[in-house]
Amino acid sequence: MGAKIRLLREEPVRKVRFPNGIDAWLVSGYEYFRAVMAAPQRFSSRKDEIEPQLRAVSRPPEDNAAAFNRADGDQHLHYRRKLTKEFMVKRIAVLRPRIQQIVDEHLDAVAARPAPVDLVSTFTLPVPSLVIAEMLGVPYEYRQAFQEAATKILGLNPTADEAQQSFGRLVHILAPVFDARLKHPREDLISRLVHEHPDLSRAELTSLCVGLLIAGHETTANFSAMAILTLLQHPGELAKFTTRPEAAGQAVEELMRRLTGNSSGGGLIRRAVEDVEIGGQLIRAGDWVAADLAAANLDPALCPHAEKLDLDRAPVQHVAFGYGPHACLGQNLARAELEIMLVSLFSRFPHLQLAVPVEELPFRTDMLVYGVHSLPVTWSNEVDAPAA
Numbered sequence: 034m035g036a037k038i039r040l041l042r043e044e045p046v047r048k049v050r051f052p053n054g055i056d057a058w059l060v061s062g063y064e065y066f067r068a069v070m071a072a073p074q075r076f077s078s079r080k081d082e083i084e085p086q087l088r089a090v091s092r093p094p095e096d097n098a099a100a101f102n103r104a105d106g107d108q109h110l111h112y113r114r115k116l117t118k119e120f121m122v123k124r125i126a127v128l129r130p131r132i133q134q135i136v137d138e139h140l141d142a143v144a145a146r147p148a149p150v151d152l153v154s155t156f157t158l159p160v161p162s163l164v165i166a167e168m169l170g171v172p173y174e175y176r177q178a179f180q181e182a183a184t185k186i187l188g189l190n191p192t193a194d195e196a197q198q199s200f201g202r203l204v205h206i207l208a209p210v211f212d213a214r215l216k217h218p219r220e221d222l223i224s225r226l227v228h229e230h231p232d233l234s235r236a237e238l239t240s241l242c243v244g245l246l247i248a249g250h251e252t253t254a255n256f257s258a259m260a261i262l263t264l265l266q267h268p269g270e271l272a273k274f275t276t277r278p279e280a281a282g283q284a285v286e287e288l289m290r291r292l293t294g295n296s297s298g299g300g301l302i303r304r305a306v307e308d309v310e311i312g313g314q315l316i317r318a319g320d321w322v323a324a325d326l327a328a329a330n331l332d333p334a335l336c337p338h339a340e341k342l343d344l345d346r347a348p349v350q351h352v353a354f355g356y357g358p359h360a361c362l363g364q365n366l367a368r369a370e371l372e373i374m375l376v377s378l379f380s381r382f383p384h385l386q387l388a389v390p391v392e393e394l395p396f397r398t399d400m401l402v403y404g405v406h407s408l409p410v411t412w413s414n415e416v417d418a419p420a421a
């Protein structure tokens with residue numbers, strides 16, 4: 034029995050101290066996780082004080098005009114509602130051919146390089162940020178600068194100054210885009226935001242756009258890299274994946290469920306608004322709560338043999354995208370990106386292999402989203418060479 038499963042059975046709600054010295058209740062188990070996430074009136078998302086963090090040094094929350102993921106009730110809905118339709122299945126379906134094109138261009142570039150190639154820097158990191166740039170409507174000539182600033186903000190532990198500088202750079206890049214779309218709207222998210230919601234200030238517009246970039250970039254980048262690695266380590270599951278592209282959507286769901294189970298356990302952070310009893314423990318008003326998404330997705334109450342990756346598994350209601358009113362706004366986009374990235378990569382490179390032993394991979398262990406800093410791969414030249 035894995036350590037996470039043992040703990041979720043024996044002590045599903047327990048006090049832990051985070052590396053930055055803040056104490057929180059770690060709530061494990063599928064039902065308790067959902068109970069916390071579904072009750073925003075009892076467990077607030079507001080984080081205007083230093084919150085439990087996996088990094089030893091806490092940074093105080095940034096001043097972010099429209100950080101609706103850290104807000105409750107009407108304040109949360111005020112912004113979330115303005116974006117909801119942008120991420121509906123229908124809108125994402127329209128974007129799929131462009132995502133495919135971006136993915137194909139990056140795979141062409143991978144194929145043109147001599148192996149080994151690091152798939153993180155060439156594929157899994159740039160694709161999600163370009164997809165968001167595309168969705169927002171950031172013009173082509175600004176893409177490079179947009180991506181550089183994004184990579185800096187999202188890089189490992191940027192200093193507060195570096196993050197601030199890159200944020201300033203993004204503000205600088207986005208300002209003329211807002212002006213241009215105000216005069217000449219196009220079919221993009223920024224055009225719709227500036228025209229349909231003239232009440233939004235520049236600061237709000239900027240923080241909504243940068244917020245989407247941050248929320249959608251690191252998560253998708255890490256998941257795609259980990260999904261590639263996991264499939265390479267499970268040839269039987271990879272064979273199922275490649276021989277049944279029509280079932281790729283369901284395979285992505287199982288990969289998401291199982292891979293979130295590997296995250297290092299920071300959990301989704303909430304704060305009790307009132308005294309609440311959960312799992313036999315009294316959580317006092319004001320206490321921090323870390324709802325353990327990883328343990329929830331590995332809970333045998335969710336599915337049998339939950340620790341096993343099984344692409345044949347019947348669909349289950351995993352919580353990789355959270356649960357309740359703050360559940361991931363971008364989940365349809367993330368699903369489309371992951372499916373297109375994985376299907377395209379393995380059909381283009383059916384003989385893909387890790388170029389180093391897995392123990393030598395540099396894993397990121399301090400993040401909610403577990404990942405690798407680089408993923409060097411190689412492939413058989415005869416079969417996978419670029420088309421002449």
Ligand code: HEM
Nearest residue numbers: 102245248249252253256301353354355359361362363367
């Ligand atoms: C594999 C990829 C992704 C994963 C695993 C993921 C996971 C999550 C989770 C667990 C939450 C809930 C956080 C909480 O309740 O505290 C969340 C929220 C959110 N996600 Fe994602 N996400 C992914 C991709 C994306 C993408 C592509 C976007 C958009 C571009 C996005 C935008 C958001 C936003 C805006 C929120 C805040 C929602 C709110 O507070 O109402 N995510 N995501």
